[in-house]
Amino acid sequence: MQKRCLAILEDGTLNKSVSFSKEEREKLGLRGLLPYSVETQDTQVQRVMDGIRRKGFDIERYILLSSLQERDERLFYKVAIDHIEEIMPLIYTPTVGQASKEFSHIFRSPKGFYITPDDKGDIETILENWPENDIRIIVITDGQRILGLGDLGANGMGIPIGKLALYTACAGIPPHQALPVMLDVGTNNEELLSDPLYLGYPHKRLEGQAYLELVEEFVQAVQKKYPRALIQFEDFLTPNAYGLLNTYRDRILSFNDDIQGTAAVALAGVYASSRITGRSFVDSKVMFLGAGSAATGIADLMVAAFVNEGLSLEEARKRLWFVDSEGLVVASRTDLRSHNLPYAHEAIQSNFIDAIDSVQPHILIGATGAPGTFTQEVIERMSVLNEHPVIFALSNPTSKAECTAEQAYTWSNGKAIFSSGSPFGNVNYNGKVFRPGQGNNAYIFPGLGLGAIIANASIIPDELFLVAAKTLAQLVTDENLQEGALYPRLTEIRRLSIEIAIAVAEKAYKMKIARDEKPSNLKKYIEEYIYHPNY
Ligand SMILES: NC(=O)C1=CN([C@@H]2O[C@H](COP(=O)(O)OP(=O)(O)OC[C@H]3O[C@@H](n4cnc5c(N)ncnc54)[C@H](OP(=O)(O)O)[C@@H]3O)[C@@H](O)[C@H]2O)C=CC1
Ligand SMILES: CC(=O)C(=O)O
Ligand SMILES: [Mg+2]
Numbered sequence: 001m002q003k004r005c006l007a008i009l010e011d012g013t014l015n016k017s018v019s020f021s022k023e024e025r026e027k028l029g030l031r032g033l034l035p036y037s038v039e040t041q042d043t044q045v046q047r048v049m050d051g052i053r054r055k056g057f058d059i060e061r062y063i064l065l066s067s068l069q070e071r072d073e074r075l076f077y078k079v080a081i082d083h084i085e086e087i088m089p090l091i092y093t094p095t096v097g098q099a100s101k102e103f104s105h106i107f108r109s110p111k112g113f114y115i116t117p118d119d120k121g122d123i124e125t126i127l128e129n130w131p132e133n134d135i136r137i138i139v140i141t142d143g144q145r146i147l148g149l150g151d152l153g154a155n156g157m158g159i160p161i162g163k164l165a166l167y168t169a170c171a172g173i174p175p176h177q178a179l180p181v182m183l184d185v186g187t188n189n190e191e192l193l194s195d196p197l198y199l200g201y202p203h204k205r206l207e208g209q210a211y212l213e214l215v216e217e218f219v220q221a222v223q224k225k226y227p228r229a230l231i232q233f234e235d236f237l238t239p240n241a242y243g244l245l246n247t248y249r250d251r252i253l254s255f256n257d258d259i260q261g262t263a264a265v266a267l268a269g270v271y272a273s274s275r276i277t278g279r280s281f282v283d284s285k286v287m288f289l290g291a292g293s294a295a296t297g298i299a300d301l302m303v304a305a306f307v308n309e310g311l312s313l314e315e316a317r318k319r320l321w322f323v324d325s326e327g328l329v330v331a332s333r334t335d336l337r338s339h340n341l342p343y344a345h346e347a348i349q350s351n352f353i354d355a356i357d358s359v360q361p362h363i364l365i366g367a368t369g370a371p372g373t374f375t376q377e378v379i380e381r382m383s384v385l386n387e388h389p390v391i392f393a394l395s396n397p398t399s400k401a402e403c404t405a406e407q408a409y410t411w412s413n414g415k416a417i418f419s420s421g422s423p424f425g426n427v428n429y430n431g432k433v434f435r436p437g438q439g440n441n442a443y444i445f446p447g448l449g450l451g452a453i454i455a456n457a458s459i460i461p462d463e464l465f466l467v468a469a470k471t472l473a474q475l476v477t478d479e480n481l482q483e484g485a486l487y488p489r490l491t492e493i494r495r496l497s498i499e500i501a502i503a504v505a506e507k508a509y510k511m512k513i514a515r516d517e518k519p520s521n522l523k524k525y526i527e528e529y530i531y532h533p534n535y
Contacts, residue, residue, distance in 0.1 A: 094397030100158035112180030148369030148400035153187025154200025171446030172530025259297030261441035366402030451504025
């Protein structure tokens with residue numbers, strides 16, 4: 001039955017508030033319930049933007065937008081799409097980091113699905129409580145490594161909500177086909193456990209076999225109720241991130257965004273940097289600060305890319321060097337994890353600066369969660385070694401960046417080609433304005449996910465991340481590079497995501513991992529599928 005009267009204004013998927021026409025007001029029983037004026041959606045967008053700009057703090061802007069998402073979903077997405085450069089830092093990194101830290105204090109409505117150890121044996125049943133029947137994208141976290149902020153327990157739900165808002169804003173996934181999931185297995189964060197307002201499962205984390213069984217039960221329940229859904233694993237602590245990736249990557253439509261999405265965005269940036277440095281990709285030597293899931297994911301995809309260009313596995317790995325908190329990752333170390341071993345070269349263990357001097361990398365990629373680790377000395381050494389040192393400070397949120405954009409340009413005398421995980425504004429250095437690009441998986445996952453679900457791929461092999469990286473790199477214009485950016489402007493993100501989706505879907509058909517038939521006009525098919533927030 002069609003909703004009427006207040007019920008329609010209270011349903012965020014139907015509400016368009018003062019944009020209901022006189023006829024609609026008459027028909028839907030809305031006369032008297034709204035002020036006189038009938039406004040266009042654009043005028044409403046303007047009012048929202050005025051409200052956002054009037055707020056004193058970004059967290060207040062986040063709360064305003066979060067309430068709007070509940071109250072009037074189409075207006076929320078219209079605002080996000082039309083003002084993506086201003087809105088993305090509010091609904092995503094860096095503000096989503098603060099919002100996640102404070103999630104239990106600013107909570108208003110659940111916006112997603114919660115699973116705790118108490119639900120063991122019942123996940124299939126409780127999933128029936130979710131009202132939608134055609135979920136295509138799930139972002140799930142257990143909250144143990146939220147950005148570079150550590151274990152935030154159930155407060156980490158801010159991340160799946162934010163990532164899925166980007167799926168819709170950046171790639172047009174219909175919001176009703178997206179499901180944010182919090183696998184709330186507890187937290188080891190004492191501050192949260194002693195917070196009377198903490199909303200999560202108030203126990204130490206479930207671990208080991210019991211944890212894995214809960215994930216498996218969830219995956220099976222999803223396979224049954226939503227067999228077409230892509231599961232994106234997000235912000236798991238590294239051992240679980242790898243464990244779950246290895247369990248599910250060849251079995252179901254899934255990927256780990258921190259390992260694989262990040263890899264594709266970084267690879268795209270590295271490809272684009274060749275057009276400034278003049279050095280071909282295969283001749284590049286890369287040093288990573290941080291040897292966890294993000295950095296290793298990038299290295300693994302780079303190896304695949306090098307091998308595609310004709311290098312042997314051994315030659316490919318030799319171009320990639322890691323430094324972690326114990327120094328250079330070398331073969332003689334006994335403290336390494338299995339994902340580090342392919343990159344533990346025969347060399348003498350040394351500190352970061354000495355490692356830069358001995359390895360002489362062209363590209364430096366930070367994924368540490370440790371702010372300030374790209375010191376003046378680091379940037380200066382890179383600048384002595386390179387005409388244009390390529391510097392990625394990927395850690396999020398902004399407070400965790402290895403260095404700021406301004407530091408990179410200043411310490412390199414304007415020579416650095418800089419990208420960061422969280423956005424920095426333009427920097428004026430000696431009269432030249434630099435626009436740092438945002439090396440964030442947000443350039444990849446929306447388009448990649450869209451392509452995968454359009455083809456209804458059975459799995460997401462490396463080839464799909466490689467094609468996504470190549471496509472993104474090709475979409476970087478000379479103008480972007482002249483501004484100093486290795487990525488296109490965010491204002492282009494919907495177009496970019498569709499291009500990435502087309503390339504990814506094409507590859508899936510070619511690899512025969514698509515479970516749906518290829519439409520006769522793929523681009524048109526995608527364009528018809530995607531969500532537009534206009535009333
Ligand atoms: N821009 C983007 O798109 C993305 C950014 N990230 C960011 O990357 C960061 C790391 O994530 P992830 O890889 O999952 O985390 P991990 O915990 O897996 O890895 C962190 C790594 O950094 C090392 N490290 C920590 N402190 C230092 C230090 N002072 N000097 C040298 N090495 C250090 C750790 O070494 P050790 O183990 O020895 O302590 C570890 O190897 C996060 O801040 C996250 O936000 C992640 C995904 C995407
Ligand atoms: C961007 C992202 O996925 C992260 O920082 O974890
Ligand atoms: Mg992440």
